[in-house]
Amino acid sequence: MANIKQQIKRNKTNEKRRLQNASFKSSVKTAFKAVEKAVSVQDKEKAVEALSFAHKKLDKGLAKGIYHKNFVARHKSQLATLVNTL
Numbered sequence: 001m002a003n004i005k006q007q008i009k010r011n012k013t014n015e016k017r018r019l020q021n022a023s024f025k026s027s028v029k030t031a032f033k034a035v036e037k038a039v040s041v042q043d044k045e046k047a048v049e050a051l052s053f054a055h056k057k058l059d060k061g062l063a064k065g066i067y068h069k070n071f072v073a074r075h076k077s078q079l080a081t082l083v084n085t086l
Contacts, residue, residue, distance in 0.1 A: 032075070035054050051080065
């Protein structure tokens with residue numbers, strides 16, 4: 001444990017961000033699963049809606065610096081391809 005006051009505060013803020021980022025990443029994975037589920041039951045309307053939400057979440061993660069741009073591009077492409085199979 002750090003003795004320096006500034007480092008103690010930095011550790012607290014790092015832990016808060018880590019928990020927020022983990023929560024956000026979990027919500028993105030849930031959005032992915034929603035798209036996959038809609039595709040598996042052949043519901044195009046619901047799949048397109050879920051795809052839009054997933055894209056929104058990915059873009060927000062990119063803007064926050066949680067994800068790398070290539071990660072976002074790859075997942076957007078994979079999800080779009082999946083929806084286009086319907």
